[in-house]
Amino acid sequence: MQFSESWLRTFANPEKISTDALSHSLTMAGLEVEEVGPVAPPFTKIVVARVLATERHPNADRLNVCQVDAGTGETLQIVCGAPNVTPGIVVPCALVGAVLPPGEEGGKPFEIKVGKLRGVDSFGMLCSARELKLSEDHGGLLVLPDDAPVGQDIRQYLDLDDQVFTIKLTPNKADCLSIHGVAREVSALTGAALTLPDMSPVAVTIQDKLPVKISSPDLCGRFSGRIIRGVNARAATPAWMVQRLERSGQRSISALVDISNYVMLELGRPSHVFDLDKIHGGLDVRWGRKGEQLKLLNGNTVEVDEQVGVISDDKEIESLAGIMGGDSTAVSLDTTNIYLEAAFWWPNAIQGRARRYNFSTDAAHRFERGVDYATTVEHIERITALILDICGGQAGPVDDQTVNVPQRQPVKLRVARAERVLGIELSSAEIADVFQRLNLSFTRSQGDEGEVFEVTPPSYRFDIEIEEDLIEEVARIYGFERIPARPPVAESEMRPTNEGRRSQHVVRHALAARDFNEVINFAFVEEQWEQDFADNNNPIRLLNPIASQLAVMRSTMIGGLLDKVRYNLNRKASRVRLFEVGRVFHRDPKVVDGGLTVAGYHQPMMAAGIAYGPAFDEQWGVATRPVDFFDIKGDVEALFHPRVPRFEPVAHPALHPGRAARVIVDGKAVGVVGELHPRWLQKYELTQAPVLFELELDALRGVGLPVYTEISKFPAAVRDLAVVVKQSLRAQDMLDAMRAALDKGGFGHFVQSLVLFDEFRPKAASAAIGADEKSLAFRVTLQDTGSTLQDETVDSAVRCMIDALTAGFDARLRA
Known part of the structure; x- marks a missing residue:
């Protein structure tokens, strides 16, 4: 937000406050002043002068000898080479002894x-705007209005001692995107009177109205407009308006456009001027339809859809609602009849729409943050008065339609709560004074914790919704500098922790301890990743993606991790092990709005990792081999320790169909682990298959409390059992069957461990093992805490296991 100090002081003029003090006050109130600078560099002895006569230089074709009245009491002879010098014009004149700004930066x-x-004497110099560093225009002399007082110092005449403020506004301070808004703050901070421009209704001399229909109340809540006929679009914009626009960073275009821009800067109300004669029939305010196109004022042709608001006539769409007008109804210098529009657009209907088309506008910047919905008619009257004064014409009645405006709910502020948050004592009178200075209407009552203020936010304050917003207002106007910097005083309190759950930080450390490096990826990803790695053809789309390729929310972390593997491989890394902890996003109609939830969307935290390349760093003591499924399966088991996860085969769109498993903890599926599917190796240009996992963070955090078990003083009995079974059988099913048989036979409490320690598949069929068979070797460790197990007990337990394998899997002991 950029504006001149002189313009601001026409609204609120704290006379005893200097420019520096005003800048400091605004910054401390939350309106950070990034820069304050003069509108022109220093120079002296340059005055307003009139050219009385000119004649050709006797020795140079491009020079003129001018007779100039500079208010000194005598006519000055000045040689000038400007192409636009003519008798009668009023221009700046540098007298002898004047000091002009350096021609180049760093010059003298x-x-x-x-x-x-x-050969001709010259007693001064006639100046262009560029020579005075007022602009880059060097096409000729700076021509001043004909009534400029000859002899007056040019700095005084053009107000060149004015200062330009540049304010960095936070998104919540949309009410300060205007001179009026900043002046409200100045008035509240300093007590200076607030002076507003005249917005009284103009005389209505015609009764013409343009039919307007609001078809989408969720897009436009209020629409005001009027017809003005007989305007002179070629009228010159007044110099004072051009000056204020330029000092606010706006260039002058034409009178009608300048007036609209001027009132937007003045009052914060973007408006639009249509060429009435180019509108076909009436206007319809609605959402766009897929396939519709519009050529904008900036020359771009855009395609709209159901997510973008438009204003259309009976033939075509004429503008993007709240963003930019269309080229087909743009005013020109030949325009004579106009339709003036000012509306309230719902902020969530404008947010992100301009960025979809890779541009931004002043109108969209304001509307997506919230513009006052209660003053559309007053602002129409202000714009109309300026148009009639500058361009002439006849105004029709204002057509004002209000269909759906915000209903501002009162917000309560507890005095005791404000004191706790700010750490200072506040009286009710001080808080009431703050609200009065901010023009916030309020009532007072007594509550359980003391006095309570109930404030109704005004129509221009979209940032006041909760109690903390009011506390912020109190702090801003009370003065942050008045709040003492004291260290917090609090009692040391030992709070209980849940020993059965570890923190996210501990999980991340555990992953790092397994030789994984942490990465942080965007939660929005390429749509193709969702199709490839999650088989998700209907991902959650973003309304305002930061880049066209990052347009959907991820439902899996696999794509981001794989992309980072490729990034490292392209930079000559041979071994990559990465992990990420973050959210994924799924549609879920059961989810309702809450403090950390959004209705209709499930957002679980996940921990995912990927490993590519050798299983270990190259060394002499270990043979180099690529990382495989069982390496990462071991990492997953270590992460869940002391709980023991189960692994079952799973079909997953991102994983190899025979080398992928579902991870199950306490009977619930909590993730997957496996090797990347071969088809993605070729597509993503990988020479080796990475192995990856994706697990629910809550499952990793729940480790449970330690449980005491007695340590036996007696020796353990160890037995190995090798059986031959079909190759299609799963070892886990056999382990489950043996454990169930031991429990049923009364031996379960003796079992310390039961593991598979060997698998043998013959290259060719033999008498002992067929071609479609394999040998599995299990080791069982039995131990009692009360006595040494007898051989008969151990043998019975082993026989129980053999019988279970024989009956359930047609297994036979290996010879």
């Missing part, structure tokens, strides 16, 4: 002396 100031140009 330029002093005007009596000189000779091609």
Whole structure:
């Protein structure tokens, strides 16, 4: 937000406050002043002068000898080479002894002396805007209005001692995106009177109205407009308006456009001026339809859809609602009849729409943050008065339609709560004074914790919704500098922790301890990743993606991790092990709005990792081999310790169909682990299959409490059992069957461990093992805490296991 100090002081003028003090006050109130600078560099002895006569230089075709009245009491002879110098014009004149700004940055100031140009004396210099560093225009002299007082110092006449403020506004301070809004703050901070421009209704001389229909109340809550006929679009914009626009960073275009821009900067109300004669029938305010196109004022042709608001006539769409007008109804210098529009657009209907088309506008910047919905008619009257004064014309009645405006709910502020948050004592009178200075209407009552203020936010304050917003207002106007910097005083309290759950930080450390490096990826990803790795053809789309390829929310972390593996491989890394902890996003109609939830969307935290390349760093003691499924399966088991996860085969769109498993903890599926599917190796240009996992963070955090078990003083009995079974059988099913048989036979409490320690598949069929068979070797460890197990007990337990394998899997002991 950029504006001149002189313009601001026409609204609120704290006379005893300097420019620096005003800048400091605004910054401390939350309106950070990034820069304050003069509108023109220093120079002296430059005055308003009138050219009385000119004649061709006798020795130079491109020079003129001018007779100039500079208010000194005598006519000055000045040689000038400007192409636009003519008798009668009023221009800046540098007198002898004047010091002009340096021609280049870092150069020295330029002093005007009596000189000779091609043999003719020159007693001064006529100046262009560029020579005074007022603009880059160097096409000729800076021509001033004809009524400019000859002899007056140019700095005084053009108000060149004015200062330009540049304010960095936070998104919540949309009410300060105007001179009026900043002046409200100045008035509240300093007590200066607030003066507003005249917005009284203009005289209505015609009864014409344009039919307007609001078809989408969720897009537009209020629409005001009026017809003005007989305007002179070629009228010159007044110099004072051009000056204020330029000092606010806006260039002058034409009178009608300048007036609209001026009132937007003045009051914060973007408006639009249509060429009435180019509108077909009436206007319809609605959402766009897929396939519709519009050529904008900036020359771009855009395609709209059901997510973008438009204003259309009976034939075509004419503008993007709240963003930019269309080229087909743009005003030109030949325009004579106009339709003036000012509306309230719902902020969530405008947010992100301009960025979809890779541009931003002042109108969208304001509307997506919230513009006052209660003053559309007053602002229409202000714009109309300026148009009639500058361009002439006849105004029709204002057509004002209000269909759906915000209902501002009162917000309560507890005095005791404000004191706790700010750490200072506040009286009710001080808080009431703050609200009165901010023009916030309030009532007072007594509550359980003391006095309570109930504030109704005004129509221009979209940032006041909760109690903390009001506390912020109190702090801003009370003064942050008045709040003492004291260390917090609190009792040391030992709070209980849940020993059965570890923190996210501990989980991340555990992953790092397994030789994984942490990465942080965007939660929005390429749509193709969702199709490839999650088989998700209907991902959650973003309304305002930061980049066209990052347009959907991820439902899996696999794509981001794989992309980072490729990034490292392209930079000559041979071994990559990465992990990420973050959210994924799924549609879920059961989810309702809450403090950390959004209705209709499930957002679980996940921990995912990927390993590519050798299983270990290259060394002499271990043979180099690529990382495989069982390496990462071991990492997953270590992460869940002391709980023991189960692994079952799973079909997953991202994983190899025969080398992928579902991870199950306490009977619930909590993730997957496996090797990347071969089809993605070729597509993503990988020479080796990475192995990856994706687990629910809550499952990793729940480790449970330690449980005491007695340590036996007696020796353990160890037995190995090798059986031959079909290759299609799963070892886990056999382990489950043996454990169930031991429990049923009364031996379960003796079992310390039961593991598979060997698998043998013959290259060719033999008498002992067929071609479609394999040998599995299990080791069982039995131990009692009360006595040494007898051989008969151990043998019975082993026989129980053999019988279970024989009956359930047609297994036979290996010879």
